[in-house]
Amino acid sequence: MEPTTTSCYLGVDLGTSSVKVVAVDEEAAIVVSATRTYPLHSPESGWVEQDPLDWWRATAEAVREVVDEHPELRIAGIGLTGQMHGLVALDDAGEVVRPAILWNDNRTDAQVQEIVERVGGQDRLLALTNNPALAGFTAGKILWLQQCEPESFAQVASVLLPKDYLRYRMTGINATDVSDASGTGLFDVRNRRWSDEMFTLLGLPRGLMPTVFESSEVTGYLSSATAEELGLPAGIPVVAGGGDSVLQTTSMGITQEGAMGITIGTAGIVAQAAEHCPDNVGARVQVSCGNEPGRWHVMGVALTCGETLLWLTRALSTVKEDLKVADVVRLAESAEPGSQGLRFAPYLVGERCPYPDPGLRAAWFGLDLRHTAADMARAGIEGALLNVREIRDLFASLGLQADRVLTSGGAARFPLWKETLSNVLNTRIEFVRGGQGGAAYGAALLAGIGVGRWRDLDDALQAVGTEEYTDPNPGIAGLYDNVFREFKAMMAGLAAYRAACGQKEMTP
Known part of the structure; x- marks a missing residue:
């Protein structure tokens, strides 16, 4: 047989x-x-x-x-x-x-x-x-x-x-x-x-x-x-x-206009599909051809998103051996939202979006005697996600509106990241089901399309949907509106500092 x-x-x-x-x-x-x-x-x-x-x-x-x-x-x-x-x-x-x-x-x-x-x-x-x-x-x-x-x-x-x-x-x-x-x-x-x-x-x-x-x-x-x-x-x-x-x-599953994808890996990727090639006004995003003819992809890449958490883990492991990422997340959870006024500019390796500047570097703002390691850990996560919010707002300024936000990526497995992202954006965050293989999964589907198993991406992606969601807490979301204004002011101050030092100025 x-x-x-x-x-x-x-x-x-x-x-x-x-x-x-x-x-x-x-x-x-x-x-x-x-x-x-x-x-x-x-x-x-x-x-x-x-x-x-x-x-x-x-x-x-x-x-x-x-x-x-x-x-x-x-x-x-x-x-x-x-x-x-x-x-x-x-x-x-x-x-x-x-x-x-x-x-x-x-x-x-x-x-x-x-x-x-x-x-x-x-x-x-x-x-x-x-x-x-x-x-x-x-x-x-x-x-x-x-x-x-x-x-x-x-x-x-x-x-x-x-x-x-x-x-x-x-x-x-x-x-x-x-x-x-x-x-x-x-x-x-x-x-x-x-x-x-x-x-x-x-x-x-x-x-x-x-x-x-x-x-x-x-x-x-x-x-x-x-x-x-x-x-x-x-x-x-x-x-x-x-x-x-x-x-x-x-x-x-993002192949049509109207949905935004946020992937929280080493980098943070904010992306939307488009049925036309949008003009890259201000040159602050990346525009790519999509994975099917007649489709395009608009992307803002924050170089240090999940990497902020990994860096914090490495930095704190010099004090405590065998420290894991999950330990740092638990530490951050013990701090209050807003990190007692401590802000973090998450540019550890330069930045691509929203400030295309390879020379940009990270900084703490507002650090004082009351702050603890927990505040620093939470401020690191908040800084990475406030940067994502700025990219989201940049997309809106280019006429790319989204009525749904979907997310995936390794950091998204931690409830604190999901909750903070929802509160920072003040919107429901949906979590992808069926596409856990990430880009490798998409590559396999393209192979199936290429040899005739599926007609197109929409046909192949029917197995992908969302399995859970997180809604914002109105009180905390309101707090983060104020924190975001402070974050923007912090970035303006950082730009002025770099200019005074004779360094390349960030894109405003």
Whole structure:
């Protein structure tokens, strides 16, 4: 008797600290998942790098775990997602030239300014790409490599985004998708294609970047050599996939206008879907192509959201060994809302939104003798979420209204975070059910769409909904209205301080 097989789709999410592989069945349910970690390297202050070979080894191990422990699975398609904006430089033999430069690397401030000048100013840049030049974007990294490591740059034949290195190892093909390409600073987001004019103005060869596909299009097939390494049959279709920040929003079921997604991970991501490409007035958000044709994605990324909690844990662990994040959350719970007037500017690694400034740094305001470690912990959480509120208000100023707010992410598992977010925004917060696999789940669904299991994203996402919600407490929400005004005043004071010190001033 033949063994029973289950058709599944693999989603591979190449994150900043680990790779996650999920297998999703034909009912859009996660059957199994596996995770492997890899190290970060910071050879100089502000630099963040990884070895793409570490990515591949971890991915191969995670895929092998899935297929070895569940031999009944028949993998019908593979979708890829992962950290955006990174630079993977390959030579003409497809070998890695140097360590990958990641999204949260801040070495390219001079190159970012140069891009704006060479293009002809911010307005012209927005006309070409509909996005600002940010330190995290790929374009600045390419110029940095050209200017600061010319010997390495001379070897570069192609540049890939992180997840697309996995695609290259799987299929031998250089390709990317429209959502990930949108975060390079070289992409015409309105017209969903590379901006030839950007390449010309920056003096870069157009062939440096890969061919672009829509997210569910098949880009290639698993090669024989790689299939053996992964324990899979050769010839499995590999679809384009999507950048993790965009696909995370999609996996929450947000594909239409009117709903806002807030993901509280290392960074805080506030995002909405749009059925047209909105003008990026003020250049304070990121506009990307969505994961289906005719859809776009608007995103504000706060670089230090859940990371604030992790930093607090590390800082306090020097006083108490074996301190866990949950311990710091309990400490924060013991303080009153508002933290006795203590405010925290949560810019530990610079900021992208609402203040695009890689040189911005964190600060405490109002600290006095009555404050305790509990107040400091709670103020850290409040500062991160007050920053999210400012991004929400920025979206409204761009004409992007939301009648629902959905949330997911690791920090959202703590009731204090959920309650504080609801009170800070003064709105009901709904928690996503069915998309717990995050961007990896979305990548698997794209694979299913690409091979014909589902018609489109709306069809594939029927299993995703909300399972619980938190409503604001009117009294505490009113308190946070006042706290938010103080937070805004604090930021104005921080901008004045930076200007007085001769530092780059924040966007007002």
